[in-house]
Amino acid sequence: MAVGPGKLPEFYPVRGCRLGIASAGIKKPGRKDLVVLELSEGSQVAGIFTRNRFCAAPVILTRQHMAQAASRYLLINTGNANAGTGEKGLNDARACCEALAREAGVDAARVLPFSTGVIGEPLPVDKIVKGIPEALRNLSENHWAEAASGIMTTDTRPKGATRRLELNGKTVTISGISKGAGMIRPNMATMLGFIATDADVEPELLDSLASELGEKSFNRITIDGDTSTNDACMLIATGTSEAETITRNSSSLAAFRAALEEVFLELAHAIVRDGEGATKFVTIDVSQAASQQEALDVAYTVAHSPLVKTALFASDPNWGRILAAVGRSGIDDLDVNRLAIWLGDVCLVRDGGRAGDYSEERGQAVMDQEEITIRIELGRGPVNETVWTCDFSHDYVTINAEYRT
Amino acid sequence: MAVGPGKLPEFYPVRGCRLGIASAGIKKPGRKDLVVLELSEGSQVAGIFTRNRFCAAPVILTRQHMAQAASRYLLINTGNANAGTGEKGLNDARACCEALAREAGVDAARVLPFSTGVIGEPLPVDKIVKGIPEALRNLSENHWAEAASGIMTTDTRPKGATRRLELNGKTVTISGISKGAGMIRPNMATMLGFIATDADVEPELLDSLASELGEKSFNRITIDGDTSTNDACMLIATGTSEAETITRNSSSLAAFRAALEEVFLELAHAIVRDGEGATKFVTIDVSQAASQQEALDVAYTVAHSPLVKTALFASDPNWGRILAAVGRSGIDDLDVNRLAIWLGDVCLVRDGGRAGDYSEERGQAVMDQEEITIRIELGRGPVNETVWTCDFSHDYVTINAEYRT
Numbered sequence: 107m108a109v110g111p112g113k114l115p116e117f118y119p120v121r122g123c124r125l126g127i128a129s130a131g132i133k134k135p136g137r138k139d140l141v142v143l144e145l146s147e148g149s150q151v152a153g154i155f156t157r158n159r160f161c162a163a164p165v166i167l168t169r170q171h172m173a174q175a176a177s178r179y180l181l182i183n184t185g186n187a188n189a190g191t192g193e194k195g196l197n198d199a200r201a202c203c204e205a206l207a208r209e210a211g212v213d214a215a216r217v218l219p220f221s222t223g224v225i226g227e228p229l230p231v232d233k234i235v236k237g238i239p240e241a242l243r244n245l246s247e248n249h250w251a252e253a254a255s256g257i258m259t260t261d262t263r264p265k266g267a268t269r270r271l272e273l274n275g276k277t278v279t280i281s282g283i284s285k286g287a288g289m290i291r292p293n294m295a296t297m298l299g300f301i302a303t304d305a306d307v308e309p310e311l312l313d314s315l316a317s318e319l320g321e322k323s324f325n326r327i328t329i330d331g332d333t334s335t336n337d338a339c340m341l342i343a344t345g346t347s348e349a350e351t352i353t354r355n356s357s358s359l360a361a362f363r364a365a366l367e368e369v370f371l372e373l374a375h376a377i378v379r380d381g382e383g384a385t386k387f388v389t390i391d392v393s394q395a396a397s398q399q400e401a402l403d404v405a406y407t408v409a410h411s412p413l414v415k416t417a418l419f420a421s422d423p424n425w426g427r428i429l430a431a432v433g434r435s436g437i438d439d440l441d442v443n444r445l446a447i448w449l450g451d452v453c454l455v456r457d458g459g460r461a462g463d464y465s466e467e468r469g470q471a472v473m474d475q476e477e478i479t480i481r482i483e484l485g486r487g488p489v490n491e492t493v494w495t496c497d498f499s500h501d502y503v504t505i506n507a508e509y510r511t
Numbered sequence: 512m513a514v515g516p517g518k519l520p521e522f523y524p525v526r527g528c529r530l531g532i533a534s535a536g537i538k539k540p541g542r543k544d545l546v547v548l549e550l551s552e553g554s555q556v557a558g559i560f561t562r563n564r565f566c567a568a569p570v571i572l573t574r575q576h577m578a579q580a581a582s583r584y585l586l587i588n589t590g591n592a593n594a595g596t597g598e599k600g601l602n603d604a605r606a607c608c609e610a611l612a613r614e615a616g617v618d619a620a621r622v623l624p625f626s627t628g629v630i631g632e633p634l635p636v637d638k639i640v641k642g643i644p645e646a647l648r649n650l651s652e653n654h655w656a657e658a659a660s661g662i663m664t665t666d667t668r669p670k671g672a673t674r675r676l677e678l679n680g681k682t683v684t685i686s687g688i689s690k691g692a693g694m695i696r697p698n699m700a701t702m703l704g705f706i707a708t709d710a711d712v713e714p715e716l717l718d719s720l721a722s723e724l725g726e727k728s729f730n731r732i733t734i735d736g737d738t739s740t741n742d743a744c745m746l747i748a749t750g751t752s753e754a755e756t757i758t759r760n761s762s763s764l765a766a767f768r769a770a771l772e773e774v775f776l777e778l779a780h781a782i783v784r785d786g787e788g789a790t791k792f793v794t795i796d797v798s799q800a801a802s803q804q805e806a807l808d809v810a811y812t813v814a815h816s817p818l819v820k821t822a823l824f825a826s827d828p829n830w831g832r833i834l835a836a837v838g839r840s841g842i843d844d845l846d847v848n849r850l851a852i853w854l855g856d857v858c859l860v861r862d863g864g865r866a867g868d869y870s871e872e873r874g875q876a877v878m879d880q881e882e883i884t885i886r887i888e889l890g891r892g893p894v895n896e897t898v899w900t901c902d903f904s905h906d907y908v909t910i911n912a913e914y915r916t
Binding site for chain 1: 597740839865907908
């Protein structure tokens with residue numbers, strides 16, 4: 107089950123970024139489960155990572171390697187998260203990086219490892235090491251679609267976005283793939299995003315674009331509130347385009363930033379649309395908040411309410427559940443009489459109760475749609491925040507309650 | 512579906528507390544949906560209420576009346592929560608209190624209203640007013656069981672607890688009933704608890720016992736994290752027993768407090784055992800926390816994790832999900848190497864990873880039980896907290912996703 111059309115775009119290749127795919131037999135024989143990204147010398151890499159305190163070995167090592175050297179390779183495996191594996195997990199991740207480094211003739215610190223899949227099982231290092239040469243053999247700038255499939259775990263479809271734009275007469279390309287956030291036992295499947303551009307971007311600017319856009323996209327989506335131990339979103343700039351270097355003062359920054367934001371949002375939304383058992387794509391807009399924190403508290407309280415999510419699954423305009431979720435979201439001095447709640451263009455709640463002009467029929471008409479916006483006006487200040495989520499279906503329980511086999 | 516035996520006890524009557532039941536036809540004809548508690552003159556009443564900012568009209572009015580006068584009557588209706596009803600809801604609740612007050616010949620401020628059921632629908636005042644005389648006619652100290660059924664909404668069974676103890680040679684009785692926390696559309700069903708004792712308790716002491724024991728019981732249970740707009744737990748002391756007045760310095764306080772705590776816990780746990788779709792009764796013990804806040808944050812993050820709850824439903828010892836929930840529970844300086852997680856008597860996590868002596872078989876043996884304890888040792892300080900919850904089943908989704916009929 108997934109919401110909306112899920113077709114991959116025709117990816118524009120990004121010069122300086124080649125992708126290789128292999129079947130290492132981690133999950134099942136023949137399944138593509140290993141992906142290598144090779145970045146041309148001089149590429150810049152920025153990243154944002156999970157905030158879970160149980161941060162997986164590959165995340166720890168990727169941070170270390172990024173601090174030590176300029177990255178040349180990203181090594182991604184599915185089927186095993188190498189999380190909750192303690193010291194051994196770090197050594198296993200290191201061993202995989204070293205194997206790729208040997209094959210490619212670079213320092214191991216120039217390889218960044220990413221893993222997604224089962225938690226707490228030892229990483230099958232031998233299988234991964236055996237698979238690396240195959241992945242390196244088929245490196246190509248035209249393998250974005252294959253890579254999008256190669257990083258999938260429980261995703262029902264690959265996810266990608268691509269853009270091409272002109273900056274002062276020169277062409278710049280942005281392509282990206284993402285996966286997650288399906289979470290089936292015993293996996294805590296992971297949210298991964300890899301976005302590459304051939305633009306030449308000033309390193310500090312690239313870092314702040316990754317954090318800022320990642321915050322507004324990958325950090326604003328939620329399926330069930332559970333946070334993986336392995337989440338990572340990487341932003342790569344190969345600098346191979348002929349467009350001039352983009353700095354904070356470049357006239358071209360605005361256009362580049364806008365296109366990059368589109369790619370981040372498209373990849374993040376694709377994860378929600380493919381959320382486990384999802385039948386609805388839900389946008390939760392909180393406005394007129396006194397602070398960003400309270401805007402996010404309200405948005406996530408509504409987004410995570412099992413009662414709201416099951417009502418969405420049932421296409422039930424159950425405004426009482428939204429109202430109650432807002433009421434318990436932690437704003438002590440919330441004035442319920444200044445608050446308004448909208449379902450699409452239908453006002454549900456006003457003056458502390460059901461809106462006078464609300465009718466079941468009008469609410470139902472919005473709820474019957476596959477894409478729904480819940481708007482909450484707090485009447486407290488100037489801050490607004492948006493998060494995206496999906497509904498809570500029987501399939502979610504089925505997927506997550508499956509017995510081990 | 513419900514966990515454990517759900518038989519009502521043989522209630523000990525509490526002298527000075529009579530209960531009357533009526534069918535007002537609020538939900539369906541013939542269904543007992545109206546309950547009146549009559550308290551003898553001189554009774555003391557304490558209460559704790561929902562923290563939801565959308566606090567229902569009856570909760571607002573009960574607080575007002577308790578501040579104005581000594582309570583003589585509690586008026587409880589099911590089928591309609593009189594919540595999200597604005598000013599009209601307050602007038603409707605007031606009208607019901609006045610009707611009962613006229614019949615009983617007392618001031619309306621001596622009547623406390625409680626409602627549970629549909630949110631946002633006008634309270635059927637006429638039906639309630641018509642039902643009051645019937646409820647008053649059958650007032651009896653022996654109607655605890657009937658009242659336990661009369662306050663049910665989506666509960667699959669009535670809930671009660673009763674104790675009798677000797678304090679310095681004199682008999683003291685405690686009896687109580689509770690309902691909730693089923694929540695079916697369009698209800699936000701409510702958690703209600705009514706506990707009466709014939710002990711004579713100093714008013715300030717009664718207040719602090721209600722808050723303290725309510726905090727450790729009704730405020731430590733969660734089905735799905737959603738908080739009703741109508742929750743209330745009332746503690747009544749009629750003072751009709753011959754035992755001497757209980758004060759902070761009474762030698763009898765410890766024994767009385769212990770018995771009262773048993774009743775609070777039994778009533779609170781009964782709500783979890785009857786949680787919507789519940790197949791497991793889960794105790795979450797967090798110990799070695801640096802503060803009460805972080806202990807509760809960890810406990811509730813685990814208790815509310817849909818991944819943990821669906822794993823419990825599947826009897827799946829999926830320790831990775833518990834570990835990940837602890838990791839995201841908001842303790843920034845959590846040292847995962849000092850943390851330990853136990854499932855019953857089986858250690859799941861130690862030294863930042865799966866415990867060396869853990870085996871799937873041992874974990875499965877605990878998970879197969881109907882009552883499960885998850886113990887989390889944070890290794891940070893002296894504080895411990897306990898919360899109780901249930902699992903997340905297909906029935907939960909079915910119940911909460913039912914279409915309106």
